[in-house]
Amino acid sequence: MNVLKTIKIITIISVMAGTGCVFSPHSQKHDDVTVIVTAPPRAEPEHPRTDGMHINEKEHQHVNKGDRKGHVMDDRIPKNEVPPSPILNVDLALQSIKVQDGFKVENIVSEPYVFNPITLTFDANGRMWVCEMTRYMPDTLGTGEQAPEGNIAILEDQNGDGKVDKRTVFLNDIILPRTVTLVKNGILYADHTQLYFTEIIEKDGNLIPGVREVVDPTYAKGGNLEHKTNTMLYGIDNWYYNAKSNKKYQTIALDKPIPFGAKEIYRNQYWKLVRATSDYRGQWGLTMDDYGRLYHNGNSSPAQGEYLLPGSLLKNPTYWPKMGADFIGNGDIYSLRMNTGINRGYMNGMLHEHGDERGKLKRFTAASGSVIYRGDNFPEAFYGMAITPEPAANLISARHIIEQEGKLSGKNVYQQSEILASTDERFRPVNLYTAPDGSLYIVDMYHGILQHKEFLTTYLQNQIKARNLDEGNNTMGRIYRLRWADNALGVQPKMANLSPTELVPYLSHTNGWWRDTARRLIAQASINERDQNAIKAIQALVINHNDERVIINALWTLHAIDAVTYTTLKPLLEQGSTQVKVAAIAVSNKLAKTDHTAFAQQLLALADSDYRVALQVALNAGDIQSPIAMQASEKVLDTFIDKPFVREAVMSGAGLRSNELKTLLGQYPDKKMMYIINNLGKKPAERTNRAQLSAQGQSLYDLGKQLYNGAGTCFGCHGVDGDGIKGMGPTFWGSEWVINEPEILAKVLLHGLAGPITVKRHNWQTSMVMPGLANNLTITDKDLAAIATYLRNSWGNNADTASEIKPEFFSQIRQATQKQTTPYTQKDFD
Known part of the structure; x- marks a missing residue:
């Protein structure tokens, strides 16, 4: 080496x-x-x-912020058996x-x-x-x-x-x-x-x-x-x-x-x-x-x-999948x-x-x-x-x-x-x-x-x-x-002072970094720096190249500089690979409106041709100002309704034309699709029960919201909107762990929870363990009550109408569970 x-x-x-x-x-x-x-x-x-220089050192002799009360932190491997870790040159x-x-x-x-x-x-x-x-x-x-x-x-x-x-x-x-x-x-x-x-x-x-x-x-x-x-x-x-x-x-x-x-x-x-x-x-x-x-x-x-x-x-401001x-x-x-x-x-x-x-x-x-x-x-x-x-x-x-x-x-x-x-x-x-x-x-x-x-x-x-x-x-x-080892390395790039026309050849480089960088430089160039020669060269790349990676990158470059044309897209929709067709449809929102009717006909023809292409047809239908585009979206729904993302793509892709799509679909013979239609405009993440809480409850709710997105760091695993992050933390929306028994929620907040667990009939597995807050000296029982009140009354949850979770409740649970030595599991509550 x-x-x-x-x-x-x-x-x-x-x-x-x-x-x-x-x-x-x-x-x-x-x-x-x-x-x-x-x-x-x-x-x-x-x-x-x-910084840490101002933290009470006496406290740190006994506890760190990551410690969990009752955890037995013994070495599973004796330290003298672990290899040393010297600084290596x-x-x-x-x-x-x-x-x-x-x-x-x-x-x-x-x-x-x-x-x-x-x-x-x-x-x-x-x-x-x-x-x-x-x-x-x-x-x-x-x-x-x-x-x-x-x-x-x-x-x-x-x-x-x-x-x-x-x-x-x-x-x-x-x-x-x-x-x-x-x-x-x-x-x-x-x-x-x-x-x-x-x-x-x-x-x-x-x-x-x-x-x-x-x-x-x-x-x-x-x-x-x-x-x-x-x-x-x-x-x-x-x-x-x-x-x-x-x-x-x-x-x-x-x-x-x-x-x-x-x-x-x-x-x-x-x-x-x-x-x-x-x-x-x-x-x-x-x-x-x-x-x-x-x-x-x-x-x-x-x-x-x-x-x-x-x-x-x-794409649809009344729908949030x-x-x-x-x-x-x-x-x-x-x-x-x-x-x-x-x-x-x-x-x-x-x-x-x-x-x-x-x-x-x-x-x-x-x-x-x-x-x-x-x-x-x-x-x-x-x-x-x-x-x-x-x-x-x-x-x-x-x-x-x-x-x-x-x-x-x-x-x-x-x-x-x-x-x-x-x-x-x-x-x-x-x-x-x-x-x-x-x-x-x-x-x-x-x-x-x-x-x-x-x-x-x-x-x-x-x-x-x-x-x-x-x-x-x-x-x-x-x-x-x-x-x-056996392959030579590429040359050092020198693209900083090139004109957009001079950058076009790099849109077809074998290395993705060069393609991305050339696209960015062309996209961010001023109109004065960019001439028709550059646009024609990019369009020629789209038409003549046989590598789908190059064609797709060139299409998005045209999209960035508002140079997408129906003449460029039409042969791709007829003869391109699946991914090329997807990209050609995805950039169509930059087409001139005079081309929308012709392009909508293309969408209708593709709506039942291939699942992945059909998804993109639905996702862009709302951008194409022609009733034929909405018909194409309906055709996608009819053909692929039981496949992943299809209902969501159809409704999201309708964009600002949801009412037009609803009229077209009428009483559609699919319960899941009708549920989506009937709940347009109802955003669970913004529903709150705050106004129905007691005065103290409203104060705790506001504090809990601040802690959820701040010192409590709950959002890091469960999302800003509380609907969970895959592989990290499950949803709080309608979760039985949150709204059913306040005692269970209190125990989990204090001492943590290890999976797998069942949330809303779905099994949730992750190697991550939710840490408890019992031993966090910066989080008080009032803070815990505030977090609990916020969780139980946000995102459509309404567990504490005219009431709240009191700080004294957490003090009682803390005292009763002080011997808890490990995070809870679902078996502890079954």
């Missing part, structure tokens, strides 16, 4: 008292690496520090990593040129823009967490040898940076709360920040560090999508009308930013396949894929080392306890930023696989995606082993990316402590101390490349 040689630290200076150190702002050379700081001086914190770290035959792993960059990397993006010239969360958990108290010392650094390969040889600190005063993405003339990035725009100015060959402004003050507001919005993935439909969020963003020209359902939230001299609602998805990281479908994950599951394009079921996501394979993992250093490692079932696998983690517990590999370095057999890092088990796991009718699934690429795994406990892969050179880039935080202090248990704290994992943090970081 080629290893980046050890590099000496060059001059480092302290820029201000109490804020740590950064590289000298003067360009210096050492061992062929240039380090530059172009960031402005760090600002003083506006508020007193609220890059050479030794590479030796600790094992990959499957045919692959090899190389280090691209390491400390002192990258620190605590957690996410990155590539610009049009292939430079990496990296978020460095340099204050994340340096010790078990999270000391200094809120210090504004996080960076956005630019890492460059100037000589084309595939290794970083220049570091530029672009910004260095960010509190816990978590998101960075490219936009025209700048970047969007997020700290622990807000989304910002920073202008990029090129000066003397270096990139420096210009105007810096807040664009969304609520981007990541609320919740704790592990449950905040992140990612900003540029989707195929030219919207930026996020994990742990139901918001999406788009930059559009200053004179362009705002899309239906969106709201302008910011503008600068280049463009305006609009925000709209999307499907709520994921926890950390987001990725996309060639068709534009999004994939996310929960911490206890690998990639989860959405069968339809994002927003497909959000959930698209959901499918698990891509199971959550089993195969580690190379003992993984006792996990938060609930003391609980039965988390670790293997016998044989060669003794002490190893059984299933995902910290799944991080997945990727759908779309590069051109691996053999074709690996193209399109879903790859998910598991930093708690120091490995990366790969699954082939299987598409069935209305469903995605998957199977492991390797049986009972992983594509990559390490014996180094400090190897923390937290994000994966298809790189411009066609390989897979691995962001390794290289950090001893993975669990945030808000959830840290005393068990894990003791594990950390036993192997000195609280030492040497926040001073290291690595980015690796996984490549196919």
Whole structure:
């Protein structure tokens, strides 16, 4: 393996008292690496520090926030049997990593040129823009967490040898940076709360920040560090999508009308930013396949894929179905080392306890930023696989995606082993990316402590101390490349200064990163920069190319620049592959109205031809201003009514023409469809029983709502709308666990609940355990009563009319259940 040689630290200076150190702002050379700081001086914190240094240390000697009253946190594997976890230099770290035959792993960059990397993006010239969360958990108290010392650094390969040889600190005063993405003339990035725009100015060959402004003050507001919005993935439909969020963003020209359902939230001299609602998805990281479908994950599951394009079921303002996501394979993992250093490692079932696998983690517990590999370095057999890092088990796991009718699934690429795994406990892969050179880039935080202090248990704290994992943090970081050993890497891109016409050939590149980037640059170019030659070249690509991936990408590029024509779409609808037909229909909302009647005839002809095509016919019928389009939608319903998503697609796709569809369908002979029709406009997520509560109940309800979305972090697993998140937490809507017996709800809130459980006659299984709040010193009995009151009287629940759940009730249950030593199970209440 080629290893980046050890590099000496060059001059480092302290820029201000109490804020740590950064590289000298003067360009210096050492061992062929240039380090530059172009960031402005760090600002003083506006508020007193609220980090772990101010927490009562006496309390921490006895309890951590993740502890659960009565849990017996004994080691299931004696500490002296667990291998040590020393800090390894890059050479030794590479030796600790094992990959499957045919692959090899190389280090691209390491400390002192990258620190605590957690996410990155590539610009049009292939430079990496990296978020460095340099204050994340340096010790078990999270000391200094809120210090504004996080960076956005630019890492460059100037000589084309595939290794970083220049570091530029672009910004260095960010509190816990978590998101960075490219936009025209700048970047969007997020700290622990807000989304910002920073202008990029090129000066003397270096990139420096210009105007810096807040664009969304609520981007990541609320919740704790592990449950905040992140990612900003540029989707195929030219919207930026996020994990742990139901918001999406788009930059559009200053004179362009705002899309239906969106709201302008910011503008600068280049463009305006609009925000709209999307499907709520994921926890950390987001990725996309060639068709534009999004994939996310929960911490206890690998990639989860959405069968339809994002927003497909959000077109009708009087109807709110959930698209959901499918698990891509199971959550089993195969580690190379003992993984006792996990938060609930003391609980039965988390670790293997016998044989060669003794002490190893059984299933995902910290799944991080997945990727759908779309590069051109691996053999074709690996193209399109879903790859998910598991930093708690120091490995990366790969699954082939299987598409069935209305469903995605998957199977492991390797049986009972992983594509990559390490014996180094400090190897923390937290994000994966298809790189411009066609390989897979691995962001390794290289950090001893993975669990945030808000959830840290005393068990894990003791594990950390036993192997000195609280030492040497926040001073290291690595980015690796996984490549196919026998295949050459791609060339460094140089697209930043190309015109739209010059970018068109890259829409057909074999590497998905190049196709996506060319589409973004063309889409975000001004009208003055874009001429008819570019449009004609893209249309020719659509007509003449034989690769569906290229055709689909080109179609969405035409969609972004308002250049979709019926002449372009018609031959695709007649002769294209299934996915090409789906894309051609999906972009039809940009057709000129003079083409709607002819296009509606095409929809009617396709309505009974193929299930997947028919779904898209229904989903776009409301956009085509012709009664024939609604007839096509009815035909889809008649032909495929018992297949997944069909009823939802028909009603969502009707959009603003629901009444027209209702009239057409009449008394339709399907009870489920009539239930949908008869309940249009009735949004369960907005139904509340607050007005019917007592005065005290209303006060508790308001507090409970705040806690649900804040300190209680309930929304992280159960969704902002309380309807649950697949693989994480079940729905609260009409849940017997919430509304039937307040004593059961109180016990669960106090001491937690482990599955499987039955909710509304459906079996709910997840490896996640709902933690109780009994031992959380920041949550009082009044707070618990408030959360319970909110749960029991929101989303259509009306359990406490003229009453409330009293704080004294929780005090009584707390006293009566003080000997409860583990989370409850369903058997405890049967």
